[in-house]
Amino acid sequence: xxxxxxxxxxxxxxxxxxxxxxxxxxxxxxxxxxxxxxxxxxxxxxxxxxxxxxxxxxxxxxxxxxxxxxxxxxxxxxxxxxxxxxxxxxxxxxxxxxxxxxxxxxxxxxxxxxxxxxxxxxxxxxxxxxxxxxxxxxxxxxxxxxxxxxxxxxxxxxxxxxxxxxxxxxxxxxxxxxxxxxxxxxxxxxxxxxxxxxxxxxxxxxxxxxxxxxxxxxxxxxxxxxxxxxxxxxxxxxxxxxxxxxxxxxxxxxxxxxxxxxxxxxxxxxxxxxxxxxxxxxxxxxxxxxxxxxxxxxxxxxxxxxxxxxxxxxxxxxxxxxxxxxxxxxxxxxxxxxxxxxxxxxxxxxxxxxxxxxxxxxxxxxxxxxxxxxxxxxxxxxxxxxxxxxxxxxxxxxxxxxxxxxxxxxxxxxxxxxxxxxxxxxxxxxxxxxxxxxxxxxxxxxxxxxxxxxxxxxxxxxxxxxxxxxxxxxxx
Numbered sequence: 413x414x415x416x417x418x419x420x421x422x423x424x425x426x427x428x429x430x431x432x433x434x435x436x437x438x439x440x441x442x443x444x445x446x447x448x449x450x451x452x453x454x455x456x457x458x459x460x461x462x463x464x465x466x467x468x469x470x471x472x473x474x475x476x477x478x479x480x481x482x483x484x485x486x487x488x489x490x491x492x493x494x495x496x497x498x499x500x501x502x503x504x505x506x507x508x509x510x511x512x513x514x515x516x517x518x519x520x521x522x523x524x525x526x527x528x529x530x531x532x533x534x535x536x537x538x539x540x541x542x543x544x545x546x547x548x549x550x551x552x553x554x555x556x557x558x559x560x561x562x563x564x565x566x567x568x569x570x571x572x573x574x575x576x577x578x579x580x581x582x583x584x585x586x587x588x589x590x591x592x593x594x595x596x597x598x599x600x601x602x603x604x605x606x607x608x609x610x611x612x613x614x615x616x617x618x619x620x621x622x623x624x625x626x627x628x629x630x631x632x633x634x635x636x637x638x639x640x641x642x643x644x645x646x647x648x649x650x651x652x653x654x655x656x657x658x659x660x661x662x663x664x665x666x667x668x669x670x671x672x673x674x675x676x677x678x679x680x681x682x683x684x685x686x687x688x689x690x691x692x693x694x695x696x697x698x699x700x701x702x703x704x705x706x707x708x709x710x711x712x713x714x715x716x717x718x719x720x721x722x723x724x725x726x727x728x729x730x731x732x733x734x735x736x737x738x739x740x741x742x743x744x745x746x747x748x749x750x751x752x753x754x755x756x757x758x759x760x761x762x763x764x765x766x767x768x769x770x771x772x773x774x775x776x777x778x779x780x781x782x783x784x785x786x787x788x789x790x791x792x793x794x795x796x797x798x799x800x801x802x803x804x805x806x807x808x809x810x811x812x813x814x815x816x817x818x819x820x821x822x823x824x825x826x827x828x829x830x831x832x833x834x835x836x837x838x839x840x841x842x843x844x845x846x847x848x849x850x851x852x853x854x855x856x857x858x859x860x861x862x863x864x865x866x867x868x869x870x871x872x873x874x875x876x877x878x879x880x881x882x883x884x885x886x887x888x
Contacts, residue, residue, distance in 0.1 A: 506530035608633035655681030726752030
């Protein structure tokens with residue numbers, strides 16, 4: 413009886429062990445989840461699986477249509493080496509290796525995926541030496557390597573100091589390049605050559621790269637560049653080299669740089685810029701005359717979170733007011749207290765942000781908010797408060813009514829002709845008295861002058877006497 417029970421227990425244990433082993437084997441051979449929407453869309457999710465090596469693709473991938481879209485993600489794993497990937501059918505392929513431990517990428521890694529359009533290699537340990545043009549070589553045909561379809565490449569948050577000059581040789585369609593959070597410090601000659609070879613580039617992210625300048629020829633070949641992010645660097649002026657792409661550049665982000673002022677040289681040549689963001693610049697304290705004058709196409713201005721910004725010249729938009737294009741202006745969270753009434757045509761804005769400042773609710777602000785209609789441009793819940801004077805502190809600026817403010821009549825009446833009939837008797841009398849007073853005062857002054865002259869001649873001046881020596885006996 414006991415023997416039978418022991419045998420049954422052993423059999424049960426064997427079944428359990430074999431079941432666990434089978435499950436482990438299934439997990440090992442198929443570590444990823446496959447989501448198939450239809451023959452045109454497939455997602456292979458291999459994220460957070462503690463994968464150290466790229467697995468083989470599941471069979472479902474082979475059923476994707478040639479025009480289909482495929483997303484493969486290896487986010488947050490332990491992959492150290494990107495080996496040559498297997499073929500993936502479909503017309504647009506996106507692969508993410510974000511947040512792994514990649515230190516090496518094999519040559520021809522993406523040769524079998526020539527329709528790869530999106531590749532994310534951010535948050536790894538990739539150096540400039542690892543990045544070589546051979547990585548992006550396409551299929552080998554007729555003695556040469558062809559290109560791949562790559563459009564977006566994210567290399568952010570790695571250990572890149574420099575780029576190989578031929579890095580983008582096999583990616584002629586590259587339009588978006590993210591190099592943020594890399595310790596470049598300077599854009600050396602080979603890096604400039606690499607960037608200028610990506611002639612179809614539209615978006616470039618150089619934020620958090622510790623650079624303080626950009627050579628004048630850095631953007632010479634980027635004739636289609638539309639957006640650039642230069643935030644969190646060490647610029648003390650806006651790079652002059654941006655003027656080379658001024659005819660195409662539409663979006664500029666320039667946050668958190670040690671710039672002190674913006675002036676009429678800051679945005680020269682950026683005539684096509686549509687959106688400008690300047691925020692979190694702790695040393696910026698002044699916006700000078702004609703700063704925004706070159707920005708003839710600007711529609712959105714973010715000038716926020718500059719904690720020392722106290723002054724904006726009333727001529728900051730000089731030359732733009734007659735052909736006004738700005739629709740959204742955000743001045744939130746600065747150190748502003750006053751604005752000039754003629755800073756901009758306030759009524760032509762669609763959205764205005766002014767919260768988080770120390771507004772002095774004076775006659776100028778009342779004119780801007782009420783007379784010129786700026787108070788109707790605030791978003792709901794974003795109405796700023798008065799900080800001074802004390803009696804208005806805490807009040808919404810849209811509620812202020814300053815009855816003591818002078819109102820200037822800007823209307824003009826028609827000019828009238830003048831005739832003697834317009835004169836009243838009191839006007840004639842006052843005129844006669846005025847003339848008489850002038851005559852009397854003149855006469856008194858004349859008499860006083862003559863008296864002074866006579867006194868001077870009698871008491872001070874003495875006549876000169878001439879003596880004839882020959883007739884004077886006192887000399888005998």
